Amino acid sequence: MQGPLTGVVVLDLSRALAGPHAAQMLGDLGARVIKIEHPQGGDESRGWGPPFVGPDGDISTYFLAANRNKQSITLDLKASDDRDTLTRLIRHSDVLIENFRSGVLARLGFSTERIEELNPRMVLLSITGFGHDGPEGGRPGYDQIAQGEAGLMSITGPPGQPHRAGPSIADLLAGIHGAYGVAAALYEREKTGKGGVIRTSLLASVVGVHAYHGTQWTVAGQVPQANGNHHASIAPxxxxxxxxxxxxxxxxxxxxxxxxxxxxxxxxxxxxxxxxxxxxxxxxxxxxxxxxxxxxxxxxxxxxxxxxxxxxxxxxxTIDEVYTWDQTRSQGLLAEVDHPVLGPIELPGPVLRFDHHTSQDHTAPPALGADNDAVLDWLKGKEAP
Structure with a gap:
């Protein structure tokens, strides 16, 4: 793929949705994304469904939604040989994305200090549920819990009946904000020569889009209420x-x-x-x-x-009407990929269009470990004298 981030190499150690979505966005912009998964099962979202598709009914459409334009390699980070491989990859990459609970990556031998030592130009994106520090910084975070804790459910649905937003919006916003932070850090690196650490969370990403609901409380002192299908400030x-x-x-x-x-x-x-x-x-x-x-x-x-x-x-x-709508299709919002098992399929596509870049071909979400040999061969080439 060609795009604004062509030549950037991203290591995606994340799983589920927030981190993978961030990495997918960077891949849409041309970055080479290497998804690192545990040999036993890989990203847990590979097992999330229904629906499952394919001849054996074992391919998760959830996983397909967040992992296009990536390569998959398998590493067990509790094994010394595989930690050595990750060490080598860090030396030759530009971005590392992780959404472990606070402290897990350090316990595996890859603290922020160690990563900076291995590659001072590395941009590290860390996504947590409620922040990496503070009184509840160690809490595990899942989207629906974050929607509730960050106030979103209280202003969604009919009055007095808190509802979750349909999509996993806390995860997705964290991924979007994370990708935005990575782009800014890469730009800064061009001036300073140094990478750095970017932190965001599901909590921060929801609070960050409270917008006028936030100022209704912080400035006016009013607690926002759910308004069902009507606007909170405008009528009709x-x-x-x-x-x-x-x-x-x-x-x-x-x-x-x-x-x-x-x-x-x-x-x-x-x-x-x-x-x-x-x-x-x-x-x-x-x-x-x-x-x-x-x-x-x-x-x-x-x-x-x-x-x-x-x-x-x-x-x-309805969702089916959206994807068959001529306007949706005219905006390039579907990406056709050739999946090794499913054949040609359509995925929700990238949301940005650059006039100076022609439309890109996209690659299908990878099978677990499908690119072990290709990535290791690339790594050997980077290390060759």
Whole structure:
């Protein structure tokens, strides 16, 4: 693969989702990613499902989602020979990603000080559940627990009924933030000649996207509440019932509201609806009044009318509808790869497009240890006099 990070070598010691997602993002940008897995079973997400696919029903679609554009080698880091191999790899790589619990990598003989000694240019990304230090720094972290501890569940779902976000968003955000940190560290290394350690966590990554929910508490002193399918600060802005289902309407300013009101036969200047502050204070009443009209026609009718009026609106698609949508496909959001067992398959693709780089070919997530020989041969070549 060619891309902005072509020539960068990434060692991916992580497993499950946060670290692998970060490494996959770097691979999408052209980095060579070497995934290091335990010989017995490898990354535990290889066993996570359903669904499982393949002739033997043993290939996890969960694993496929986070491990494209990687090579897999097997090392048992409790064995001295395999620790020696990792030592050699560290000397000739640029980035190491790990999401062990705090202190585990050091106990295996690879403290941050040891890694810096082996390769002063190494960029180390460490992802934990709740941070590497502090009173609860050693806690194991899984996505749903982090969603709850970081406040996300309290503002998701219907009022008074905490819900997890559908995707493992704490893991994914940690991976995204981690990849962002690696890119910044690689840029800094060009100026200083030195690598460094980047730390993030599931907790930090969720708190970091609280945005206006955070300032609602830190500045205004109000504890945010769940608002179901409606916006926490804007009205009307959310999901509304129509005659045959639901649509979403986003009246983000007074101009949009006036168009919505005119379309639905509501006086936009009524005192209780005149400004966003007024509309939000009377949101329940407003939603009921809008839905009385919206339920008289179909979703397609209203989506067409709203589009003609210039009001942001949309349908609520199922996942299969998203991946068959022409707009999704036009944006390169699916990556076709040739899997050694499954043949040609489509995976959710990279989210960045660079005008000066043509579309890239992607490689399928690897079988466990599939690249042992190739990586060791590459390593010997790097070490040759």
């Amino acid at each position: 802005f959310g999901a509304f019932r129509c005659g045959d289902g639901m649509i979403q309407i986003a009246a983000g300013n007074d101009g949009h509201w006036q168009k919505v009101a005119t379309l639905l036969g509501i006086d936009p200047a009524r005192p209780e609806y005149a400004t966003n502050r007024d509309r939000f204070a009377h949101r329940d009443e407003l939603v009921n009044e809008m839905e009385k009209v919206l339920t008289t026609e179909t979703r397609d009718h209203w989506l067409g009318a709203l589009a003609e009026a210039g009001v942001p609106a949309g349908s609520i698609r």
